[in-house]
Amino acid sequence: MIKVMLIDDHTVLRDGLKSIFEMEDDISVIGEAESGEVALEEVPKLMPDVILMDINLPDQNGVEITRQIKEKYKDIKVLILTMHSHEEYFMSAIREGADGYLLKDAPSEQVVEAVRTVMRGEGVIHPSMTKKLLTFHQQQTTATRETELTEREKEVLTCLVRGLSNKEIAEQLFISDKTVKIHVSKIFKKINVKSRSQAVIHAIQHQIVPTP
Structure with a gap:
């Protein structure tokens, strides 16, 4: 409960x-x-x-x-x-x-x-908040921040930005739920965030992944 x-x-x-x-x-x-x-x-x-x-x-x-x-x-x-x-x-x-x-x-x-x-x-x-943030940060001139994310981690982060659950990410990328959790954990550590929401904000702010 x-x-x-x-x-x-x-x-x-x-x-x-x-x-x-x-x-x-x-x-x-x-x-x-x-x-x-x-x-x-x-x-x-x-x-x-x-x-x-x-x-x-x-x-x-x-x-x-x-x-x-x-x-x-x-x-x-x-x-x-x-x-x-x-x-x-x-x-x-x-x-x-x-x-x-x-x-x-x-x-x-x-x-x-x-x-x-x-x-x-x-x-x-909320979906409208993600769209607002995308629009807002696309208008900024902030330089792209380089990260140590692998291509696979960037794919997982892109899925997070799209609001997909771990299960949906696993199905989309043809990997296991456990592997998704490992990637998410590594992403959090590399970009120094503690939650999925913070990861989405960071990705949009620093233009780490392609925006929808």
Whole structure:
């Protein structure tokens, strides 16, 4: 059972999410908070597996709350669920350790699947955010950063940018799931990132792989 905590100042949204998750056999909402202060008090008591975090909170920014939670509880997954589609919010959230970033217009089934995805240790990025980042960085004049990635690792990283899961990457490249995990681990180490989302950001920023 995936233990979920909801952090959002809108009661209607929290109630709606609870209703959605109640229909799932493998997800349980174990707590909620309407502010950053309450969240920081409740997280150590509840120790959820996944937190759905809004950015706009009445007392603190959800990105800052994410940073504090991730510093103390590295195993807790944080999935940002917000109305903000600006690149700076997205980049800040990922830099502070968020495991995923979804917009509130995402279909309910996408939110449910995103919880399962980050629980598996994989990142989730709203499709429109990836497109915005691609457009934004294609307009920059930053020089391409050379890396030590092998051609196969670049192929795997390209698949990550496209949002493919480990299983889908394995099928696309005709390799095993275990081999994909090894490549992903090596990629993380070489480009100094800790999550799939951070790897995608890095790849786009430094134009390491061809953009779709």
